[in-house]
Amino acid sequence: MSRIHTAFEHGKAFIGFVTGGDPSIEKSEEFILSMIKAGVDLVEIGIPFSDPIAEGPVIQEANLRALAAGTTVDKLFELVASLRKKTQVPIVFLTYLNPVFKYGYEGFFRRCRESGADGIIIPDLPFEEKDDVARIAQSFDVDLISLIAPTSEARIQKIADGAAGFLYVVSSMGVTGMRSEIKTDLASIIEVVRGSSKVPAAVGFGISTPKQAAEISRIADGVIVGSAIVKLCQQHGEHAAGPIYDYVKSMKEAIQ
Amino acid sequence: MDKGRYGVHGGQYIPETLMNEIIHLDESYEYYKNDPQFNGELRDLLNHYAGRPSLLYYAQKMTEDLGGAKIYLKREDLNHTGSHKINNVLGQALLAKKMGKTRIIAETGAGQHGVAAATAAALLDLECEIFMGKEDTDRQALNVYRMELLGAKVHAVTSGTQTLKDAVNETMREWTARVDDTLYVLGSVMGPHPFPMIVRDFQSVISREAREQILKAEGKLPAAVIACVGGGSNAIGMFYHFIDDKEVKLIGCEAAGLGADTDKNAATIANGTPGIFHGMRSYFCQDEYGQIAPVYSISAGLDYPGIGPEHAYLHDTGRAQYIPVTDEEAVDAFEYLARTEGIICAVESAHAVAHVRKLAPKLDKNQSLIVCLSGRGDKDVAAIARYRGVNIYE
Numbered sequence: 001m002s003r004i005h006t007a008f009e010h011g012k013a014f015i016g017f018v019t020g021g022d023p024s025i026e027k028s029e030e031f032i033l034s035m036i037k038a039g040v041d042l043v044e045i046g047i048p049f050s051d052p053i054a055e056g057p058v059i060q061e062a063n064l065r066a067l068a069a070g071t072t073v074d075k076l077f078e079l080v081a082s083l084r085k086k087t088q089v090p091i092v093f094l095t096y097l098n099p100v101f102k103y104g105y106e107g108f109f110r111r112c113r114e115s116g117a118d119g120i121i122i123p124d125l126p127f128e129e130k131d132d133v134a135r136i137a138q139s140f141d142v143d144l145i146s147l148i149a150p151t152s153e154a155r156i157q158k159i160a161d162g163a164a165g166f167l168y169v170v171s172s173m174g175v176t177g178m179r180s181e182i183k184t185d186l187a188s189i190i191e192v193v194r195g196s197s198k199v200p201a202a203v204g205f206g207i208s209t210p211k212q213a214a215e216i217s218r219i220a221d222g223v224i225v226g227s228a229i230v231k232l233c234q235q236h237g238e239h240a241a242g243p244i245y246d247y248v249k250s251m252k253e254a255i256q
Numbered sequence: 257m258d259k260g261r262y263g264v265h266g267g268q269y270i271p272e273t274l275m276n277e278i279i280h281l282d283e284s285y286e287y288y289k290n291d292p293q294f295n296g297e298l299r300d301l302l303n304h305y306a307g308r309p310s311l312l313y314y315a316q317k318m319t320e321d322l323g324g325a326k327i328y329l330k331r332e333d334l335n336h337t338g339s340h341k342i343n344n345v346l347g348q349a350l351l352a353k354k355m356g357k358t359r360i361i362a363e364t365g366a367g368q369h370g371v372a373a374a375t376a377a378a379l380l381d382l383e384c385e386i387f388m389g390k391e392d393t394d395r396q397a398l399n400v401y402r403m404e405l406l407g408a409k410v411h412a413v414t415s416g417t418q419t420l421k422d423a424v425n426e427t428m429r430e431w432t433a434r435v436d437d438t439l440y441v442l443g444s445v446m447g448p449h450p451f452p453m454i455v456r457d458f459q460s461v462i463s464r465e466a467r468e469q470i471l472k473a474e475g476k477l478p479a480a481v482i483a484c485v486g487g488g489s490n491a492i493g494m495f496y497h498f499i500d501d502k503e504v505k506l507i508g509c510e511a512a513g514l515g516a517d518t519d520k521n522a523a524t525i526a527n528g529t530p531g532i533f534h535g536m537r538s539y540f541c542q543d544e545y546g547q548i549a550p551v552y553s554i555s556a557g558l559d560y561p562g563i564g565p566e567h568a569y570l571h572d573t574g575r576a577q578y579i580p581v582t583d584e585e586a587v588d589a590f591e592y593l594a595r596t597e598g599i600i601c602a603v604e605s606a607h608a609v610a611h612v613r614k615l616a617p618k619l620d621k622n623q624s625l626i627v628c629l630s631g632r633g634d635k636d637v638a639a640i641a642r643y644r645g646v647n648i649y650e
Binding site: 049050051054056057060064067072073096097098099100101102103124125126127128129146147149150151152153155159170173174175 | 277
């Protein structure tokens, strides 16, 4: 069993995302340790991809910065291995299927286990196509985390049934990025999830303020924030650790 | 074979947000493709609006000059809007109407598919937004203005390499934001199932006509049919009804840019490796870590790092052959066809013409070849002039 369940054992979980290697592998490690110090319960590391079709402009640009800095999957496995000497906070990757496919599913998930990564989120791998990947990931104790969208409707049950790690509930239509308002009826989606699955449900896409996080945490088990943190990396570059600490702390306090 | 699979290729690798809509599209298409009224309306549009059937023209001067097989040109360039793209967009736009959609969105490379989509949208009273790489809006500025004349909104895509693949990314992103009233009218035989099937079916009219036409003209099947391949829609259209005729060679010509052995090309079969991208498993130009490679061709329509999954399958099984053709060969062929037959074809199609110039002399005079002239070349004249050092801007 992966460490993911531990993220949800101390109240509502705050899940923070950075794009790995933006602006460098060393800085990513510093930023992640800073998030952990501020109380993050689970870390998502984006493996940069040339064509991230589910991302808005903020994370798209972070992907390009990380690739331009020479980030590779192998270097991110080394980053996770280095973090594992310092922390037991659950770590999951977020990436697109092609980098995983090209690496080879066996090799990729073996390296996940060796380095200490607990799970993976693949936005372009829907339920219908996931069997091969899920089976191999599970054989290396890596959870393939499933996504549920506002349009999932009758699909929610089958996705939730047999889900691993946690369920990633997409708050809004469209791509990642900060939104002033979230209109989806998340409560009814999460109610269906709870009827079909024992794994926790965390909500992501569009969340950036403590007020939004507090509202979401009333109905969900966790709150996922990506673009708002990546925006800090963009604004502060190598000096983002301090601002990230302050931000994560404010978000974690908001969902207590 | 599984539904939506072509051997190991194809599939539906897209975000969950789109899955119900893709399933709905598949079900709608499966219903309407057998609906006599839908087919009647589509036939009517193709015949009385787009100008089908397109001619199968015997290129006598070219045949005599090359001194081998008889060369026939399937004149998709004579369709309304000037390319084969209209075959597909009329089908998909009509399907969008039947599904109750009020808006279509589409990617475009050279602008041919964008113009065709904007045209169909104008005719069928659909809102239309087109996504086009910034680099392509610059090199095909006239087509941008054409789309706007037709009432479409054109978005210049500034992400990534600012070409066709980025236009596809951005159209996908837009679709995830708004599916209720919107259909993504994909322009090639690519993307997640059911798009490769839908686009192939609508384009297969090319070979359905050509097969009848050549049998009437020659009394026997051609030795080969030849088409250019980017995503591969005109090629699959040209191949489809000949796939079971094992004696007919199927030849796709992909864009080798400055050379298939240089780092400036878009020759996916020559240089690509298996991957999963843009909703499908197929071959892609990519690096060792699966990052999609920036590709290059003089032709914006072939400037794509992947190929449709059915072509990947036809390659795997050996049924079709894919040959790289350079910018230089394509531009030579563009000029050759203009001088020899008085036909200015699209620079995309000129890649296929270039291969015919090599192939025809090797064949007997009692054999024939069909080359798909997928589009007309008005859009390319300024770029070809610049390639030859004549400083013309549109």
